[in-house]
Amino acid sequence: MTMIAGIGIDLIETSRIRDTLDKFGDRFFRRVFTPKEVDYCKSMKFPDRHLAARFAAKEAVGKCFGTGIGGxxxxxxxxxxxxxxxxxxxxxxxxGLELAQRLGIREVRVSLSHTESYGCAVAVAEK
Ligand SMILES: CC(C)(COP(=O)(O)OP(=O)(O)OC[C@H]1O[C@@H](n2cnc3c(N)ncnc32)[C@H](O)[C@@H]1OP(=O)(O)O)[C@@H](O)C(=O)NCCC(=O)NCCS
Structure with missing residues (x-):
């Protein structure tokens, strides 16, 4: 039987991502996003919005684990x-894999949304 082990939500201003990119450029990409994520976002008409949603998704997943990002x-x-x-x-x-195994989490699902100004994500961990 599938049970919900945790939920997480995050909302971020797209301008924050844009400012960080302007300041740190590729260093920010390399530290936060995988090559696949960067390729996907760069292929879109408004990369910042997709990057913001992915940033929010990572934070939301961190919340659904109950730990947040870091550590x-x-x-x-x-x-x-x-x-x-x-x-x-x-x-x-x-x-991420280690933590999921330790907490007995089998799957993590996310849903994303974005506008010109905000990226948003909700995550659910299942066990
Ligand atoms: C695809 C759709 C759900 C996106 O919703 P939206 O209100 O236009 O845009 P939002 O900003 O809220 O959501 C965008 C996010 O939806 C998510 N999304 C896209 N397709 C999805 C799907 N089939 N199921 C769940 N989520 C989906 C993506 O994560 C996307 O962000 P990303 O490109 O950065 O990953 C919506 O446009 C829709 O239902 N369209 C009709 C069907 C359609 O055109 N499908 C296209 C594929 S055939």
């Missing part, structure tokens, strides 16, 4: 990919 859970331990229909999927790596 054992790094930014790139949580990767957002896609199904063929465009549904966002969570792939865990490294510390």
């Amino acid at each position: 054992g859970l790094g930014w790139k331990d949580i990767e957002i990919t896609h199904s063929e229909l465009g549904e966002p999927l969570v792939e865990l790596h490294g510390g």
